[in-house]
Amino acid sequence: MSRTVELNTVTKVEGHARLLLNIGANNEIRKCELESVEGSRYFEGMLKGRQYFEASEISSRICGICSCAHVAASIKAIEKALDVKVTPQTKVLRELFTVGERIRSHVTHMYFLSLPDYLGAESGLDLAKTHRKEVLQALKQIKLGNDIIVAFAGRDLHPVSATIGGFLHYPKQEQVSLVLARLKECLPDAVAGVKLFASLPYKDYPRKTQFCSLIEDGRYPLMEGDLYCSTGERFSEEKFDEFFKEYHESHSTANFVVKDGKSYMVGALARMNNNHQNLLPLAKKLVKESNIKFPNDNPFLIPFAQAVEVVHFMESSIQLLEGLQVKEEVPVKAQVKAGKGTGIIEVPRGLLVHEYEIDDKGLITKANIVTPTAQNLRLMEDSIRDYIPSVLKLNNDKLTIEIEKLIRSFDPCFSCSTHFLEVKFEGVRNARASDSKKDN
Amino acid sequence: MTKKLKVGFYGITGCAGCLLSVIFNENEILGVADKIDIVSFPFIKERQTDEPLDVIFLEGVVANNHDLETLKKLRAQTKVLVAMGACATTGGTPALRNFQDPHNFETLQYHKAIGIADIPPQPVDKFVHVDYYIEGCPPDKKEILGVINDFVLGKEPFMYSKPVCVECRKNKNPCLLEMGQPCLGPVTRGGCNAVCTNNGLVCWGCRGPASETDVTFKEMVSLLKVKGFDEKFTRDRLNTFAGWEHKEMEETGKNEPHS
Numbered sequence: 001m002s003r004t005v006e007l008n009t010v011t012k013v014e015g016h017a018r019l020l021l022n023i024g025a026n027n028e029i030r031k032c033e034l035e036s037v038e039g040s041r042y043f044e045g046m047l048k049g050r051q052y053f054e055a056s057e058i059s060s061r062i063c064g065i066c067s068c069a070h071v072a073a074s075i076k077a078i079e080k081a082l083d084v085k086v087t088p089q090t091k092v093l094r095e096l097f098t099v100g101e102r103i104r105s106h107v108t109h110m111y112f113l114s115l116p117d118y119l120g121a122e123s124g125l126d127l128a129k130t131h132r133k134e135v136l137q138a139l140k141q142i143k144l145g146n147d148i149i150v151a152f153a154g155r156d157l158h159p160v161s162a163t164i165g166g167f168l169h170y171p172k173q174e175q176v177s178l179v180l181a182r183l184k185e186c187l188p189d190a191v192a193g194v195k196l197f198a199s200l201p202y203k204d205y206p207r208k209t210q211f212c213s214l215i216e217d218g219r220y221p222l223m224e225g226d227l228y229c230s231t232g233e234r235f236s237e238e239k240f241d242e243f244f245k246e247y248h249e250s251h252s253t254a255n256f257v258v259k260d261g262k263s264y265m266v267g268a269l270a271r272m273n274n275n276h277q278n279l280l281p282l283a284k285k286l287v288k289e290s291n292i293k294f295p296n297d298n299p300f301l302i303p304f305a306q307a308v309e310v311v312h313f314m315e316s317s318i319q320l321l322e323g324l325q326v327k328e329e330v331p332v333k334a335q336v337k338a339g340k341g342t343g344i345i346e347v348p349r350g351l352l353v354h355e356y357e358i359d360d361k362g363l364i365t366k367a368n369i370v371t372p373t374a375q376n377l378r379l380m381e382d383s384i385r386d387y388i389p390s391v392l393k394l395n396n397d398k399l400t401i402e403i404e405k406l407i408r409s410f411d412p413c414f415s416c417s418t419h420f421l422e423v424k425f426e427g428v429r430n431a432r433a434s435d436s437k438k439d440n
Numbered sequence: 441m442t443k444k445l446k447v448g449f450y451g452i453t454g455c456a457g458c459l460l461s462v463i464f465n466e467n468e469i470l471g472v473a474d475k476i477d478i479v480s481f482p483f484i485k486e487r488q489t490d491e492p493l494d495v496i497f498l499e500g501v502v503a504n505n506h507d508l509e510t511l512k513k514l515r516a517q518t519k520v521l522v523a524m525g526a527c528a529t530t531g532g533t534p535a536l537r538n539f540q541d542p543h544n545f546e547t548l549q550y551h552k553a554i555g556i557a558d559i560p561p562q563p564v565d566k567f568v569h570v571d572y573y574i575e576g577c578p579p580d581k582k583e584i585l586g587v588i589n590d591f592v593l594g595k596e597p598f599m600y601s602k603p604v605c606v607e608c609r610k611n612k613n614p615c616l617l618e619m620g621q622p623c624l625g626p627v628t629r630g631g632c633n634a635v636c637t638n639n640g641l642v643c644w645g646c647r648g649p650a651s652e653t654d655v656t657f658k659e660m661v662s663l664l665k666v667k668g669f670d671e672k673f674t675r676d677r678l679n680t681f682a683g684w685e686h687k688e689m690e691e692t693g694k695n696e697p698h699s
Binding site: 009012013014015016037041042048049057058062063064067104112113122124135136139143154157158160163168169 | 453455456461470478483487488503534537541548578635636639673676
């Protein structure tokens with residue numbers, strides 16, 4: 001007899017998604033569809049015809065949890081289009097608010113969305129009754145992340161002071177010192193996080209895939225660098241379109257992205273796999289002390305990779321802040337001209353791409369935004385499909401719970417994934433997309 | 441001891457920023473969870489309830505039939521519905537596309553999940569009765585706490601009605617409008633402590649129109665024309681967060697948000 005599993009709301013993920021499975025009498029998987037049911041918001045269409053300096057404010061609204069990331073990527077792309085070169089201080093301050101967001105996003109996922117799965121709790125609030133210390137440590141780190149963003153970008157959600165060419169507002173020196181002190185105070189909590197997440201009973205589910213991230217020589221990447229794939233390819237960010245293809249699946253309102261016709265992974269585990277040698281000393285030591293090795297193919301270990309990144313980025317922020325004297329700089333003025341710019345940065349869930357074309361009046365004529373979850377979606381489906389045989393013995397309810405845990409490990413953001421691809425009706429991109437589907 | 445309020449936090453199409461704003465009350469959230477009974481919160485809870493609720497805080501905009509079904513179900517389930525954040529209260533950024541050149545969207549073709557169809561994005565009160573509004577993109581997280589506390593105490597939540605300029609001046613910020621920047625402070629509902637202008641960014645109008653202001657929408661357009669911003673620019677700005685409200689107020693000539 002065949003069985004059908006319909007999970008109408010995947011809980012404890014950002015945004016709205018459902019899962020449809022159909023498993024045949026001989027245990028063949030007839031259907032495995034992870035559907036985003038988020039309404040389509042057409043951000044790329046809304047950006048058309050707007051002034052170049054409006055892009056970051058509007059595209060920030062794509063996502064609450066990674067609004068800083070959208071602002072930073074959007075600004076980077078526009079600055080490239082207009083050849084704006086920013087000061088070293090601007091780069092440092094941008095890194096800091098991006099790291100603040102990284103900390104709060106990872107910690108929210110680790111403790112509130114993922115950890116309850118491993119400690120037998122229904123939610124993070126439920127967890128607070130049995131593991132209050134851990135929940136308080138998590139809230140403290142989330143607050144740290146938010147405080148960093150407030151100090152360097154003005155507001156924790158949908159930041160306000162970052163702009164093209166620099167910043168509209170600067171933190172006072174007391175604020176800078178306070179953030180540094182708070183980072184030092186929270187570092188032990190982050191270390192405890194790595195130890196906790198190293199000790200969880202993860203499913204052993206190695207699954208080979210392509211891991212894609214930015215790469216920088218001698219440095220764990222954040223906002224600069226080349227694109228890198230674990231197959232060994234390295235290329236500049238302008239070539240994103242040549243290596244990655246977007247297409248739609250008829251069953252989802254989100255986009256799918258493939259590399260060489262195959263799914264690939266972005267995010268904390270992909271970054272760790274490609275860059276673990278460049279972790280800062282404490283993070284590196286903690287990995288060594290754990291019995292988890294990188295590179296690693298197990299997607300259940302994404303929360304562990306996030307825990308390590310939290311320590312790494314706290315270390316990197318402490319380095320940036322030691323001795324930092326913030327000067328009030330006037331943002332570098334952009335000279336309006338026609339151009340095209342691609343900005344790719346590493347955000348909590350992986351590579352985020354913003355691309356804009358601007359005309360000689362400064363109006364945006366084309367916008368393309370590729371989010372991490374759009375890139376991971378195809379891989380998530382493939383991973384679920386391959387995972388099902390190991391949980392087939394379970395009844396539908398339990399099987400659903402196990403698959404939901406796998407989905408949650410990926411830290412998907414379905415708000416973000418719901419974005420539109422500009423379909424070229426000549427069929428160039430479409431044809432490639434359908435080709436790539438056949439390949440699989 | 442009186443019975444704890446049964447409260448749900450839900451989202452329809454949106455960015456989850458408002459739901460995060462609830463959680464990002466890092467020092468207070470566990471205390472809140474003691475004061476009220478958070479029985480539904482799909483973003484962070486595995487199990488939700490279908491039982492009747494006292495209050496639902498709802499984030500998001502109605503952008504497809506799935507949203508609308510969810511909204512109607514939630515409305516029927518709760519005594520009090522609070523629209524939380526710009527998407528829910530005014531349509532927010534997703535509703536901007538109703539007021540833009542349709543050509544912008546022609547090439548954005550999409551297949552929907554089976555049974556899912558777009559609805560022009562609209563605030564929730566276009567479809568169901570809303571009891572209270574928490575404005576803003578994002579809403580002020582302390583304001584959300586304040587409303588929860590009011591419900592616990594049985595108090596009526598307060599809604600700020602003066603324009604952003606009032607708080608901005610109180611904070612002694614230089615006037616960005618006077619400096620020639622396209623600030624929407626004069627027509628926008630405050631209560632945000634002017635967080636954007638405090639940080640040097642013009643007001644984009646995320647909290648929707650202020651009811652207690654002397655400056656009309658049309659006057660705002662002409663004011664910015666003098667500063668060198670054409671009508672399309674200003675209308676685009678006004679529509680970025682509150683297009684439906686501005687349209688209705690322009691049509692009726694009445695400054696009555698959420699009427």
